[in-house]
Amino acid sequence: MKTNVEATDEIHRRIEVEIPWEMVSQEMEQRYRELAGKARLPGFRPGKVPLAVLRQRYGKQVREEVLGRLIDDSFEAALIQNRIRAVSLPELQKGDFQEGRPYRYSATVEVQPEIAITTLDVSVESKPVEVTDDMVAQELTALQESKAVLVPVEEQRPARQGDTAIVDYTARHQGQPLEGGSATNHPLQLGSGKALPGFEQQVEGMEVGQVKTFELEFPAGWGPPRLAGQPVSFEVRLAALKRRELPQLDDEFAADLGLEGVETLEQLKEKLRRDLAERERERLDRESRRQLIDKLIEANPFPLPPSMVERRQERIASQMEMYFAEQGIDIYEKGLRRQQLKADMRERAEREVRAALLLQAIAEREKIDAGEKEIDQAIERMAAEANMEPSRARALYAEPEARGGLRARIIEDKVLDFLLKRLNIDGKEAAGETPAPGGEEDGQQPENGEKS
Structure with a gap:
């Protein structure tokens, strides 16, 4: 087999393949022999059909089958x-x-671009971890709010913002009850903005036992599309009124939370401060990595294969569909179209593909890898974080594609760790020796995360 490769541009290759006649002939003869043992033709005993008859009857079929198989095999071999x-x-x-x-x-194919890394010396802004007293106070207030209980409003007064109104309601459109448009003892937190626009404001001012009828226009994207812009009539009865009662912030409150090492309010504040510091460190680390990737992309331009971007757009769209489906939301019911969703994700997809290819190129240059032991350890950590049985987590990553994807993510993290250690956070060379980046001895060279 002879091949010739022509680079038509940076991301396309034209491969010319010549398959010797001897190879074609042998494959065709083999296929005819297989047919001879199976063919059932009138006037001939099984297995006794002459080759000339087989050629006349099945020649085109055999030729297409053989050439198709030879093209597939020779193309892979040429790559x-x-x-x-x-x-x-x-x-x-x-x-x-x-x-x-x-x-x-x-055959013309798109190829992974050859990336010439011009520089790794980029600037990443340094920000110290800061936890203020106000941040601790906000966390403490949020914790207090989460432990609030609803108690009946004793005095006879109108409903107001901050109250939880217990309502019975029925919705009608053009005089007919709406399917799923009625409820009893429905809790409505006034001022939360979670109900149909205008609904909470109509309930404010009502008193327990009062019945009120009003009309609201359904905005686009709220409820069935057929109701968009249509007036809907509501009949609402305020069945009860409750208010949120907050617990006292004291040592008893802190101890009742059941947190390890927390018995007093001061100990609780210290734990909240430590937790905030850890979250802030993680946030700043994510921000540093995002900055680093953006700066590296800017400093090391290269062309992108359109098919890789298209596949990443498809993947992002599928992930968004799955996420919203788990929330019980059909995003296409609200007028969004899949092609538009994919188009909106193009910039993100291009950045993700650029980042993956660039980090892979750096990993190959710096000989950064991830071995099987590292992958197994990562699976164990994910299982522990998700409170999942390790055996189930291992099963999820048993398939080569899933395991390869995890390996690629580990390598990307190791590359970013290497680069952040290599650079001072202001972009200058770090003092001392550059850390050795190599992976485990049993590691493989990173494969491209995109599949052809």
């Missing part, structure tokens, strides 16, 4: 032989079949 990282399916230009002559075809 390996020429070390081509194809990231798209091939666009084939099949040649003419001529008896006794080599078969020729060409």
